[in-house]
Amino acid sequence: MAKVTFNNRNNLFFQSLKKSVDAYFQETGRKKTGDWRLYSKALVLIPLSLTCYAFLLTTTMPVWLSLGLCAILGLSIGSIGFNIMHDACHGAYSSKKWVNTLFGYTLNAVGGNTFFWKLKHNILHHTYTNIHGVDDDIAQSKLLRQSPTQEWWPIHRYQHLYLTAAYSLTIFMWAGVRDFEKYFKKKVYNTPISPMSWQDHAIFWFSKAAYAFFYVVLPIMCVGWQAWLIGYLTMGIVVGIVISYVFQLAHAVEGPEFDAVGLDDKQIETEWAVHQIKTTANFAPGNRFINWFVGGLNYQVEHHLFPRISHVHYPALSQIVQDKCKEFGLPYHSFPTLGQAIASHVRTMKQLGQKPTIAMAATEPAQILSESAA
Ligand SMILES: [Zn+2]
Structure with a gap:
C-alpha cells in the first residue's frame, strides 16, 4: 500500500497555533477534556434514548406518535x-x-464497533483527510463519487438527486454489512487492520449479537414484525441522514480541497495541520442548538x-484558529448557516457527478490505479 507523508519538518503554523491554544487553557484553568457541559448531554441523551425505546416496546400508542418517537430515538442516537x-x-x-473506553462503547450499542x-x-x-485512496469517509459507496479522482459512472450525473436516499441507508449498511466486510477482509478501505486480540474478537461478536437482539429480536417479540420493520426503518433512516450530512458537510463542500494517492508513495507539500485547514470547513458557528446537537462537529x-480536545471548547478556540490562519495567510472555511452548507454540499456533489474531462482523467491517480489493475 502506498504511503502518504506530510512535510512536518517546517510545522511553523501548528507550533504557533498550539502555543496560543495551550496559553488559552493555562489562562482559563480549564482541562482540555470534557466538563459538565458535556456530561450534562450524556445525562439527557442516554436516558432519552432508553425512555423512547422502552415506551415503543411496551406501550400501545397511535401510529403517528410511535413514528415520532422512532424519529426522536434516531435523533438522540x-x-x-x-x-x-x-x-x-x-x-x-x-x-x-x-471513562473514554466505557463511553466509546456507546458506538457498539448503536450498531458500530x-x-x-x-x-x-x-x-x-483525521490524518489523510480528503485523500482519495486512504480516507474511508470519501469512499462510502460506488454509487457516490465523493472526490474528483474517483472513477466516474454515468449514474453519478444524478447523485445530487439521490444523495439523501443513499445517506438514509448508512446505518443499516454500517451495522449489517460494512463492519463485517472490515472484519473478514481484515482491512478498512485499502488499509490493513492491526491484528485483533481475542478480546477484540469477543467484543465484536458480542456487540453484533446484542445489536441483533435489542434492535430486531426483542422488538419483534414485543410489537410484531410489521410494526418493528416500520419503526426500525424510520429510526435508521433518521440516524443515517443526520450523521451522513453532518460528517459530509465538513469536507465535501465548496472550499475544501481533495487529493489522491495511487500506487506510488506520496509526499504532501504542506505540514499536516495546513492540510487539515485546506480540506475542512465549519458550518453554523453561531447556532447554539446545532452546536449542542452535533457535538461541536x-x-x-x-x-x-x-481532536483530543473536547468539542465543548471549540467555540472558544475558533477565534484563536481564525486569527492564526489570517497571520499565516491560510483559508478558514466556514458557512454561516446549516442551509448554506447543505446547498454547497449538494452543488459539490452535483459537480463531482459530472463526467470528468479527458485531460483531467489522464492525470488522475484513480484512473492510473484502475488501468494498472486491469
Ligand atoms: Zn473526529
Missing part, C-alpha cells in the same frame, strides 16, 4: 454518536482512560486540528 461516542473514542470525553472506528476515523480520516476545523 445520532446525537449520542456526535457528542459522547466521538469525544470518547478520541480520548477527549474525560481525562480518565477507562470501536475497534474499526478508531482506525477508520481517528487515523485514516460544526467546528470541524478546530476538531481536525485538535
Whole structure:
C-alpha cells in the first residue's frame, strides 16, 4: 500500500497555533477534556434514548406518535454518536482512560464497533483527510463519487438527486454489512487492520449479537414484525441522514480541497495541520442548538486540528484558529448557516457527478490505479 507523508519538518503554523491554544487553557484553568457541559448531554441523551425505546416496546400508542418517537430515538442516537461516542473514542470525553473506553462503547450499542472506528476515523480520516485512496469517509459507496479522482459512472450525473436516499441507508449498511466486510477482509478501505486480540474478537461478536437482539429480536417479540420493520426503518433512516450530512458537510463542500494517492508513495507539500485547514470547513458557528446537537462537529476545523480536545471548547478556540490562519495567510472555511452548507454540499456533489474531462482523467491517480489493475 502506498504511503502518504506530510512535510512536518517546517510545522511553523501548528507550533504557533498550539502555543496560543495551550496559553488559552493555562489562562482559563480549564482541562482540555470534557466538563459538565458535556456530561450534562450524556445525562439527557442516554436516558432519552432508553425512555423512547422502552415506551415503543411496551406501550400501545397511535401510529403517528410511535413514528415520532422512532424519529426522536434516531435523533438522540445520532446525537449520542456526535457528542459522547466521538469525544470518547478520541480520548477527549474525560481525562480518565477507562471513562473514554466505557463511553466509546456507546458506538457498539448503536450498531458500530470501536475497534474499526478508531482506525477508520481517528487515523485514516483525521490524518489523510480528503485523500482519495486512504480516507474511508470519501469512499462510502460506488454509487457516490465523493472526490474528483474517483472513477466516474454515468449514474453519478444524478447523485445530487439521490444523495439523501443513499445517506438514509448508512446505518443499516454500517451495522449489517460494512463492519463485517472490515472484519473478514481484515482491512478498512485499502488499509490493513492491526491484528485483533481475542478480546477484540469477543467484543465484536458480542456487540453484533446484542445489536441483533435489542434492535430486531426483542422488538419483534414485543410489537410484531410489521410494526418493528416500520419503526426500525424510520429510526435508521433518521440516524443515517443526520450523521451522513453532518460528517459530509465538513469536507465535501465548496472550499475544501481533495487529493489522491495511487500506487506510488506520496509526499504532501504542506505540514499536516495546513492540510487539515485546506480540506475542512465549519458550518453554523453561531447556532447554539446545532452546536449542542452535533457535538461541536460544526467546528470541524478546530476538531481536525485538535481532536483530543473536547468539542465543548471549540467555540472558544475558533477565534484563536481564525486569527492564526489570517497571520499565516491560510483559508478558514466556514458557512454561516446549516442551509448554506447543505446547498454547497449538494452543488459539490452535483459537480463531482459530472463526467470528468479527458485531460483531467489522464492525470488522475484513480484512473492510473484502475488501468494498472486491469
Ligand atoms: Zn473526529
